[in-house]
Amino acid sequence: MPVQATLAAAWTSFMFLYIYVDYFHLYKPGVIDDILAGVVFEFDISPTLLTIFLTSVAIPSLMILLSTTLPARVNRATNLVVATLYIPFSMYNAVGESWDWAFFYGLSIGLEVVLLAFILRSAWTWPRRTASPATLAASLDSEPLRTPQQA
Known part of the structure; x- marks a missing residue:
């Protein structure tokens, strides 16, 4: 499977887990009351806070697209940087x-970090050089031509 597809699948898994952890957090007693009072995690709900929350969810979503469209070198670096930054962000x-x-947060953070570690490993071990189409064509030209009877 291409590295790009692997990274996109990992970011998709991370994004769904990330969103569901936030969703299930709403079931914790007192959380909805705090939201109705205008407070989230000790912070007053404001356009700035909501923009930060949106950004934190949008980045993994964009990484799905970027992992499939960026050139290999940029793709590798982007995945390494973003996954590294999301580890402490998830632990927060x-x-x-x-x-x-503790079990809920330990499990959720543990799963997120495992997915991020997988992304880091996949990006880090990405082959730095791949054969170009011209190289592949040249290697095919160097093989002797076989007739159907020789095959």
Whole structure:
């Protein structure tokens, strides 16, 4: 499977997990009350906060597209940088949480970090050079031509 498809699939998995962790967080007692009071994670709900939240979800979504369309060298670097930055960003979800919720946050953050580590490994081990179509054509030209009887 091409590295680009692998990266896009990993970012898709990460994005769904990331969104669902935030969604399931809403089931925690008191969270909806805080939202109705205009507070999220100790921050007042504002256009700036919502823009930051949108950006944090939009980046993995854009990485799906970028992983399939960017040239290899830029693609590799972009995946390495973004996945590296998202590891501490994902871990921030556990800040200030009680031990009652340790398993939920531990599991969710653990899964997110595993997916990000997979993205880092896939991007890091991406072959730096691939055969160009011209090279492949030249290697085919150097093989002797076979007739159907010789094959």
